[in-house]
Amino acid sequence: MSEALPIIETVRQYLTEHLCHGDRSQLPADDASLISSRLMDSIITLKLVSYLEDTFGIAFEAHEVTQENLDSINKIAVFVHRKQST
Amino acid sequence: MNLGQYVQQQLHLHYGHAAITRDDVDTTYEELFQQIDLYREGLRALLPNGGSALLITGKSENTIALMIALLCENITFVPCDPEWPSTRIAQINEVVQPSLVITDQKENSHPTETTSETHTIGAHYARQTGDNTVFADVAWILFTSGSTGKPKGVPITHKNASTFIKYCIQTFQDQLPIRVLSIAGFHFDLSVFDIYFTLLAGGDLFLLNKESEKNIRLIGEFLHKKEITHIYATPTFYVALREHGKLNVHRPIALRYILTAGETYSANRVFEFHQLLPHARIFNLYGPTETNVCTAQEIIPDRTPVFKNTFPIGSPVADFELHITEFGELLVNGSGVFRGYISNDELPDSFQTINGKLFYQTGDLVTRHDDHLYFIGRKDRMIKRRGYRIEPAEIEQALLLHPNISRSAVITIDKNESAVQIISFVVANEPLTEDDLRVHLLQHIPHYFLPDRYLQVDNFPVTGTGKTDYVSLQQLL
Numbered sequence: 249m250s251e252a253l254p255i256i257e258t259v260r261q262y263l264t265e266h267l268c269h270g271d272r273s274q275l276p277a278d279d280a281s282l283i284s285s286r287l288m289d290s291i292i293t294l295k296l297v298s299y300l301e302d303t304f305g306i307a308f309e310a311h312e313v314t315q316e317n318l319d320s321i322n323k324i325a326v327f328v329h330r331k332q333s334t
Numbered sequence: 335m336n337l338g339q340y341v342q343q344q345l346h347l348h349y350g351h352a353a354i355t356r357d358d359v360d361t362t363y364e365e366l367f368q369q370i371d372l373y374r375e376g377l378r379a380l381l382p383n384g385g386s387a388l389l390i391t392g393k394s395e396n397t398i399a400l401m402i403a404l405l406c407e408n409i410t411f412v413p414c415d416p417e418w419p420s421t422r423i424a425q426i427n428e429v430v431q432p433s434l435v436i437t438d439q440k441e442n443s444h445p446t447e448t449t450s451e452t453h454t455i456g457a458h459y460a461r462q463t464g465d466n467t468v469f470a471d472v473a474w475i476l477f478t479s480g481s482t483g484k485p486k487g488v489p490i491t492h493k494n495a496s497t498f499i500k501y502c503i504q505t506f507q508d509q510l511p512i513r514v515l516s517i518a519g520f521h522f523d524l525s526v527f528d529i530y531f532t533l534l535a536g537g538d539l540f541l542l543n544k545e546s547e548k549n550i551r552l553i554g555e556f557l558h559k560k561e562i563t564h565i566y567a568t569p570t571f572y573v574a575l576r577e578h579g580k581l582n583v584h585r586p587i588a589l590r591y592i593l594t595a596g597e598t599y600s601a602n603r604v605f606e607f608h609q610l611l612p613h614a615r616i617f618n619l620y621g622p623t624e625t626n627v628c629t630a631q632e633i634i635p636d637r638t639p640v641f642k643n644t645f646p647i648g649s650p651v652a653d654f655e656l657h658i659t660e661f662g663e664l665l666v667n668g669s670g671v672f673r674g675y676i677s678n679d680e681l682p683d684s685f686q687t688i689n690g691k692l693f694y695q696t697g698d699l700v701t702r703h704d705d706h707l708y709f710i711g712r713k714d715r716m717i718k719r720r721g722y723r724i725e726p727a728e729i730e731q732a733l734l735l736h737p738n739i740s741r742s743a744v745i746t747i748d749k750n751e752s753a754v755q756i757i758s759f760v761v762a763n764e765p766l767t768e769d770d771l772r773v774h775l776l777q778h779i780p781h782y783f784l785p786d787r788y789l790q791v792d793n794f795p796v797t798g799t800g801k802t803d804y805v806s807l808q809q810l811l
Contacts, residue, residue: 262412286772286781290548291570294578297551310552310580314545329342 252292255304256325265290278321282326294316300324306331337473337492337499338405342370343535346537354395355560356541366533369396369456373403376455384408385433385466385494386475390416390423392438393520396457398529400436401474401520404491409434410469412477412487413521421778426477429678431465435575439727451459475676476523476623479723481714487676488623495526498626498667501651502531505617505630506564506591512537513560513588515553517567522721523623524595527566530637539562554579557586564591568721569599570753572582572607581610595619595627596721598709601640608635620647620709622696623723624684626670628654629707639706646706656707657693664700665693717746719754721781729758729785733771733780738762741794741803744785747811758785759807761794 253261260275267287268274282288288296296318297308306328317327344589345353352360359370387404389411391397404411412430414423416438427435436458450462469475480486514532516539518524532539540560546552554575556562572594575581592607592614597619608616621628631638631648638645650656654668665686665696671694675681685691697713715726727745733742741761746754760766768788775784795806 268768276769284774285769286784287769291574292551293548294568294574298578308551309547310555313549313551319770 254325255328256321258303259300259321259324259328262296266295276321279321280321281316282321283319288318296324300328304328304332336406336408337530338370338402338407340496341402341530342367342406343475344534345370351536352538353533354398354541355469357543360538363536366395366399369399370403370406371417373400373456374406376460377403377407377409378393380405380453380455380460380462381409381433383468384410385468386410386412386430387434387436387460388412388414388423388427388430388432389520390414390435390437391458391520392416392544393516394438394457395541397520398539400456400458401529410472410475410489411436412475413519414477415519415521415780417776418780420576422485422780426487429485429487429676430475431467432463433466434460434462438769449686456804469676470733471778475520479625479716479725479728480677480681481716481725482677482678482679482681483725483727484677485728486679486681488672489674489676490523490556490626490672494626494670495530497652497653498526499530499534500635501627502527503534505651506531506593507535508590510563510590512542512565513562514538514562514564515540515562516542517547517553517565523626524566524568524721526626527593531564536779549576549578549789550578554581554586555584557581557589558584561588562586563588564593566591566593566595568596569594569603570597570600570720573603576603576607582706586611586661587613589614592616593619597622597718598644600642601645602704603646604633605635608633618645618648620702621666621670624672624694624700625654625666625668626667626694627651628670629656630670639704640704641706642710643706644708647700647709648707653705655691655693657688658702658707661713662699662710663698663709664698664707666696667691667693705717717754717756719756720782722780724756724783726756728779729756729775729783730773732783733758733760735778736760736762736771736774738766738768741802743794743804745804745807747808755786757787757789757811758783759789759791759793759794759810766790 263274337656345363348363352364353363354361453460472490473492473495475487475489477485512535516528616633618631619627629648631646657665699711700707701710729744730742739760744760771788793802798801
């Protein structure tokens with residue numbers, strides 16, 4: 249995946265592939281809940297975290313792998329951006 | 335022997351030590367004893383002659399004290415996950431007709447029809463239902479997925495439970511300090527080891543909060559920081575721990591007993607895991623909820639035999655006897671075996687008499703290879719995913735409760751070594767999104783039953799007798 253893509257599009261593409269079996273029409277809205285809606289279980293969440301770490305060169309602290317930081321595409325993008333700028 | 339009274343009596347042996355730790359706060363053995371007494375007093379006031387209770391509570395030291403008090407007062411309890419949909423709790427309530435409903439929330443958000451006033455007992459709230467069903471000698475009832483589409487209850491007697499706990503003490507207690515991390519919910523039989531083994535062995539039981547429970551990376555760190563020595567979880571948990579627990583950073587060197595059960599564990603996954611923790615002993619425990627653990631196998635890389643990438647289910651523990659039918663079904667007799675389901679449905683007889691002894695028909699198919707038994711599959715449609723027993727019929731029934739769905743079918747695919755996948759098919763009179771279906775299902779079934787994929791079709795293939803043709807559905811994928 250190209251580094252040049254905006255963070256949010258990278259997240260959308262990853263979730264389309266890993267959560268929606270490649271079907272973009274099933275992708276939840278950017279502000280829709282991913283974890284509390286049970287769309288993303290704890291294992292998918294951790295795979296996403298590993299992917300974000302590798303793709304964006306950031307590191308999540310164990311206590312940062314939370315619903316608060318990861319519950320929607322928007323929240324994920326904001327959190328990655330924050331990690332990149334610290 | 336009453337398990338609760340025995341456990342309470344033994345607590346004084348460990349006074350001065352921490353019994354349960356949650357959020358860095360210890361409950362000592364003395365404090366636990368006093369809490370149990372307090373709960374017993376409250377329960378006696380409500381039910382002086384025993385009875386039964388639905389327990390809709392989270393995991394805490396208070397819930398453990400309450401459970402032991404319920405055992406002491408001969409009140410059979412039914413541990414329910416507070417996250418279960420209220421319709422499921424209502425179904426269970428209807429089957430059990432308990433004397434009490436106990437929650438940790440003051441408001442009763444579950445439709446369990448209690449009109450009586452709320453009594454405060456310790457940190458919990460109890461309401462009397464007007465019923466008073468007594469299940470003699472039954473310690474607790476665990477509800478499991480039913481092939482009729484409704485959950486069915488497995489009553490575990492004090493003797494059933496004590497058989498398993500005694501085996502655990504004999505096998506997993508040593509002279510070193512014991513610090514157990516509780517992973518399973520209290521409605522899941524793995525938690526019996528966590529609670530009763532730990533307290534009888536004088537160990538410290540660690541409970542995680544809701545958020546940490548789902549965060550494998552945090553658990554990896556926790557194992558190291560808290561010097562956890564024993565852990566009992568499903569293979570799915572260990573696979574995730576190896577992949578996401580950062581065990582190479584947080585080396586949990588105190589961990590010396592790793593127990594697993596609930597689903598088959600592919601041999602090479604175990605070897606990969608063992609390489610990270612070469613000093614730990616790994617035990618594969620086998621047994622349906624109906625029998626408790628009935629066989630065990632220690633897994634020693636390079637020594638334990640492997641057949642088709644699985645380990646043997648092991649040798650019988652305690653007084654269990656095994657029998658294999660000519661069709662390869664495993665039958666089990668022993669002190670741990672339950673005595674029949676609690677259900678409002680007509681269930682097929684699940685026992686068979688051999689030489690005057692009653693054997694439970696597990697439905698598990700096994701094969702003997704070089705004198706070892708290996709699990710090879712199920713006689714029926716039941717599946718195990720992430721350690722949870724799931725009857726596809728329950729998902730099919732729940733789908734049919736949707737007003738626009740006219741037919742439903744659920745099939746499973748077993749993709750190489752990853753978890754079993756559940757695929758649902760529906761025929762509906764309007765297009766339904768995955769989101770629609772998921773939201774609908776969560777009102778009726780636990781989230782761990784949710785299909786991995788949802789497919790909508792115009793028509794179902796049918797067999798010559800007009801039944802859903804599952805084989806043809808399989809080919810639509």
